[in-house]
Structures are given as structure tokens and as C-alpha cells.
Amino acid sequence: MSDSPALADVIAVACAEAWRGDGEIFASGMGVMQMLGARLARATFEPDLMVSDGEAFYVAGVLPIGGTDKTVEGWIPFRSVFDTLAGGRRHVMMGASQIDKYGNSNIANIGPWAKPKAQLLGVRGGPGNTVNNATSFFIPKHQSSVFVPVVDMVSGVGYDRAKKIGGFIAKRHDLRRVVTNLAVLDFATPDNAMRLVSVHPGVNVSDVVANTGFDLLIPSDVPASRLPTAEEMDAIGRIDPKGLRHREIPS
Amino acid sequence: MNDTRSKVIAEDQAIATIESGMTIGIGGWGSRRKPMSLVRALLRSNVSDLTVVSYGGPDVGLLCAAGKVRRLVYGFVSLDSIALEPHFRAARQAGTIAEPVEYDEGMLQWGLYAGSLRLPFLPTRAGLGSGVMDVNPSLKTVTSPYADGEELLAVPAIRLDAAFVHMNRADARGNAQYLGPDLYFDDLFLGACEPGRRFVSTEKIIATEDLLKEGTFHTLRINRAMVDGVIHAPNGAHFTTCEPDYGRDEAFQKAYVDAARDADSWKAFSDRFLSGDESSYQSAVSAWRAEVAAAKEASK
Numbered sequence: 153m154s155d156s157p158a159l160a161d162v163i164a165v166a167c168a169e170a171w172r173g174d175g176e177i178f179a180s181g182m183g184v185m186q187m188l189g190a191r192l193a194r195a196t197f198e199p200d201l202m203v204s205d206g207e208a209f210y211v212a213g214v215l216p217i218g219g220t221d222k223t224v225e226g227w228i229p230f231r232s233v234f235d236t237l238a239g240g241r242r243h244v245m246m247g248a249s250q251i252d253k254y255g256n257s258n259i260a261n262i263g264p265w266a267k268p269k270a271q272l273l274g275v276r277g278g279p280g281n282t283v284n285n286a287t288s289f290f291i292p293k294h295q296s297s298v299f300v301p302v303v304d305m306v307s308g309v310g311y312d313r314a315k316k317i318g319g320f321i322a323k324r325h326d327l328r329r330v331v332t333n334l335a336v337l338d339f340a341t342p343d344n345a346m347r348l349v350s351v352h353p354g355v356n357v358s359d360v361v362a363n364t365g366f367d368l369l370i371p372s373d374v375p376a377s378r379l380p381t382a383e384e385m386d387a388i389g390r391i392d393p394k395g396l397r398h399r400e401i402p403s
Numbered sequence: 404m405n406d407t408r409s410k411v412i413a414e415d416q417a418i419a420t421i422e423s424g425m426t427i428g429i430g431g432w433g434s435r436r437k438p439m440s441l442v443r444a445l446l447r448s449n450v451s452d453l454t455v456v457s458y459g460g461p462d463v464g465l466l467c468a469a470g471k472v473r474r475l476v477y478g479f480v481s482l483d484s485i486a487l488e489p490h491f492r493a494a495r496q497a498g499t500i501a502e503p504v505e506y507d508e509g510m511l512q513w514g515l516y517a518g519s520l521r522l523p524f525l526p527t528r529a530g531l532g533s534g535v536m537d538v539n540p541s542l543k544t545v546t547s548p549y550a551d552g553e554e555l556l557a558v559p560a561i562r563l564d565a566a567f568v569h570m571n572r573a574d575a576r577g578n579a580q581y582l583g584p585d586l587y588f589d590d591l592f593l594g595a596c597e598p599g600r601r602f603v604s605t606e607k608i609i610a611t612e613d614l615l616k617e618g619t620f621h622t623l624r625i626n627r628a629m630v631d632g633v634i635h636a637p638n639g640a641h642f643t644t645c646e647p648d649y650g651r652d653e654a655f656q657k658a659y660v661d662a663a664r665d666a667d668s669w670k671a672f673s674d675r676f677l678s679g680d681e682s683s684y685q686s687a688v689s690a691w692r693a694e695v696a697a698a699k700e701a702s703k
Binding site for chain 1: 432477479480481486491495497498506508512527534537554585
């Protein structure tokens with residue numbers, strides 16, 4: 153490993169930061185970077201998190217991505233995942249093929265639902281996730297065809313829709329952050345519209361703006377995303393020894 | 404064991420009870436422990452116009468490719484290690500599934516659970532505010548009668564005419580066992596089904612007294628009162644996972660996806676693997692594996 157961190161390492165840390173302060177809940181990551189982020193947070197600054205092998209078991213210690221030599225500390229079959237998310241004791245980081253200004257997200261289909269131009273996964277657990285537990289997103293390619301004014305199918309519920317529901321859901325609705333190959337974004341604004349939090353090293357604010365298909369709230373001072381510490385670089389190497397992150401995020 | 408009470412039948416006998424227009428629930432999840440030998444038998448039949456309820460994988464893909472699905476109740480259709488199911492995609496993009504019913508994964512569980520408890524619905528928050536409400540205008544909400552007064556989604560009960568699940572072990576009367584990491588929702592598929600067409604295919608039929616030899620009592624989640632027919636189907640979940648008996652046949656799954664790219668290659672695949680009965684399928688897969696191994700050897 154070289155001295156200067158690769159972009160994938162910076163992004164791994166940005167993903168891990170999503171879970172800071174979460175304590176003893178299920179940190180669930182759908183995808184390589186998401187899983188790396190969850191395991192990195194647990195291995196460093198958020199040691200009480202529960203992480204799974206992506207199949208049906210909670211694992212203790214450091215389980216490399218794709219590794220099978222695991223120390224099981226619990227059982228989490230799909231039924232228990234549903235129970236856990238309905239109980240709110242989970243923070244999931246998903247992917248999204250489209251996302252809008254208020255965090256409505258889409259993994260289901262592109263084009264009209266009735267006869268889509270491209271059928272993707274279907275809504276999966278997105279609707280239940282986003283009204284029940286904290287949800288973050290990792291998007292590998294920040295572009296205006298992903299950051300759109302209106303998503304084609306709402307598989308994940310955004311702030312505007314959650315507010316319309318009101319009550320229990322509006323009070324607890326929690327889209328935490330969006331990490332991309334360019335930047336970190338969140339919804340910590342008065343009306344929960346998406347805001348730029350930081351840009352990764354070498355990225356300009358104008359690059360983010362140019363690749364976002366709606367008006368982004370840009371604070372007067374946008375810092376650079378923080379670099380991994382030596383401890384984090386060590387943990388990243390142990391969690392992803394095969395360097396799968398570099399395939400997700402070429403430098 | 405009393406053989407006169409055996410429920411053991413062949414795939415085609417199970418499928419002979421299925422009529423066009425029925426609602427069929429298929430257990431497993433994505434490309435995991437799917438009752439594929441029953442799905443293959445269904446492909447060989449002339450039934451059509453089906454409603455299929457599934458945490459979808461290649462079961463849904465194959466039935467879509469065969470034009471047998473009129474209505475599909477699903478939360479996703481995926482091959483897991485290959486994210487998108489090619490035949491399901493093609494069917495959706497061509498608009499050939501007359502009535503797609505897209506639910507959140509948890510809503511699907513709730514519908515089956517309500518069906519198995521004979522309740523008209525179960526309340527949930529999952530689905531509220533999402534596109535699921537937009538594309539399923541018949542979904543209704545219910546207001547909590549308690550002080551909170553919260554408005555919740557009432558997921559309607561799903562009742563099935565037939566259910567197919569695949570288990571690692573079963574006895575001849577239908578006590579069945581899963582030995583892998585997850586039951587998925589197989590018990591709910593059987594529970595939501597009218598008695599008469601609840602079918603369990605299994606890797607091995609064993610004596611009742613052997614049911615605790617390979618797994619603890621926790622693995623006995625399917626009992627004979629939930630089952631009408633038992634089908635001996637070794638490698639019956641192929642090419643999906645059936646842990647710990649076997650994992651997913653990733654190479655074959657990839658060949659399946661590659662074959663779906665155009666009509667000619669799909670016809671060749673169907674002719675080779677899906678035109679005969681289950682034993683011809685299994686022989687064709689063995690022959691294919693031998694070919695692949697020989698080609699690998701030759702290229703060394």
C-alpha cells in the first residue's frame with residue numbers, strides 16, 4: 153500500500169462515517185463499498201455495530217469481503233432482518249440508480265413503471281427500509297442522469313413524501329448521507345433538501361454541481377472529504393485485502 | 404413407517420393438479436433453494452394464465468420466458484450473484500406480464516402471513532409514501548383504533564391455490580427439514596395455500612426417525628399437516644443454492660443468462676436442457692459440465 157490513499161480509500165472512510173454514533177445496531181451494507189464502510193466503522197470508531205456476512209449471520213472480528221472464515225456471533229435470516237428494520241435498530245446503506253433532491257430513490261426501473269425502458273431489481277426492501285430505519289446511499293458514478301429532478305419509481309421514500317405521511321414516520325424518517333465518487337452529501341437543511349457536505353480530494357464544487365440534475369444547496373465553505381488515518385488504512389487493507397474497492401472506484 | 408400414508412409422488416403428478424388461471428406460490432429467495440424441478444415440470448405442462456407469487460429468481464424468469472405468467476406478485480426478481488434476471492427484464496420491458504403487482508419485500512411476507520393466519524390483512528408502515536402505493540391503487544390503509552390513531556398500510560392477505568418449496572430432507576409423509584442458513588418464507592407459502600396442492604420437493608427422503616440426525620429440532624419448521632405431496636428431487640434446486648448439499652452452479656447460471664441474450668441462443672438452451680423430463684435435465688447438465696471441464700483442460 154502506498155503512502156497516499158487512493159480515492160477508493162477516501163470513499164471507504166466517507167461511507168464508514170455514515171454510521172458514526174449509531175452504537176449497537178445492525179450496520180447493513182448492500183454492495184462492496186457499503187459493506188466495506190460498515191465493517192470499517194465497526195473495526196475503528198464504532199465498535200458496537202453489528203455487521204453481517206451478507207448471507208444470514210452476524211460476524212464478530214474482521215471478516216474480509218468475500219471471506220468465509222468467520223466467527224458467528226448471531227443469526228440474521230431475512231425474516232429477522234425485516235423484524236430488525238421494523239424495530240428501527242438498523243442503518244442500511246443502499247445503492248440507487250436515481251435519487252432526487254429530497255432523497256426519493258429508485259432501484260426498481262427506468263422509464264414508466266407500466267412498461268419500463270429498463271427493468272432493474274424492483275423496489276426490494278427500499279420502501280420498508282426508508283420509513284423504518286436510517287438509510288444512506290453509495291452511488292459510484294455521480295452524474296445528472298442519477299441525480300434527477302424526479303425519480304421514475306419511488307422505491308425509497310424521501311423527506312417530502314415522509315413529511316406528507318406525518319406522525320410516526322415523519323418524526324423518525326432518517327436519510328443520513330449520500331456518498332458518491334465525487335462528494336459527500338446530506339439532508340441537514342431546514343427543508344431537508346440535499347446539501348453538499350464535502351468534496352473528495354481533487355474534485356471541485358463545480359464538478360459536483362455540473363453532474364447534479366437539480367439545485368444543490370452549497371454552503372459557502374465546502375471542505376475536502378477527510379483522509380483515512382493510518383489505523384483506518386490498516387483496517388481497510390484487512391477488510392478488503394483483494395482490493396475489490398479499486399474495481400468499484402478506479403483512481 | 405406406514406407406507407400407505409406416504410405422500411411421495413413425482414413432479415409430473417404434482418403438476419397434473421395445476422390448472423390454468425391458478426395462483427402459485429414459489430418458495431426460496433432469488434437464486435436460493437428454489438424448487439426448480441417443479442418449476443421445470445410446470446414449464447413442460449400446458450397450463451398458462453398463472454398468478455405467480457415469489458421472492459423471484461430463475462423460477463420467475465423461466466415462467467415468464469415460457470409465457471405462463473399473467474399476474475406476478477413480487478418484491479424483486481434477481482439471480483443474486485447476477486443482479487438482474489434477463490427473462491423477467493425482457494417480459495417487463497415488452498409489457499407481456501399483464502398484471503405486475505410490485506410490493507416491498509416485507510409487504511410480501513405480511514401478505515403471505517395474513518393468508519396463513521386467515522386474516523384479511525396485516526398492518527405495516529412498509530410501502531407507505533413509496534411508488535408501491537402509486538402503482539397498486541387498490542391498496543388501502545387502516546387507522547389504528549388506539550390513541551395513536553396512526554394510518555397504516557393494510558397489506559391484503561395472499562391466498563394460494565398451490566405452493567412449491569424445496570427442502571434438504573423430508574420423510575415420506577411430509578415432515579420436512581432445511582439444513583441451510585435460512586428458511587426464507589417457505590413456511591408461509593405452505594401456510595397461505597389451500598390444502599390439496601402444497602408440494603415439497605426434497606434432496607433426500609429419509610425415515611422419520613432420522614430427521615434429527617443431520618440437524619437440530621430447530622430445523623423442523625415444516626410438518627406433514629402443511630404438506631400434501633413429497634417429491635424426491637436430488638439436485639432439484641439446481642442451478643440455485645441448496646446449502647449445505649450444494650452451492651449455486653455459478654457457471655451454469657452464467658450460461659443461462661448468456662443464452663437469454665437472443666432468441667436463437669435461448670432456443671438452443673431450451674432444446675438442450677428444458678425439452679425433456681427432470682432426469683434428462685440432470686443428464687444434460689452433467690454432460691454440459693463434462694464439456695466445460697474438458698474445454699478447460701484442453702486450453703491449459
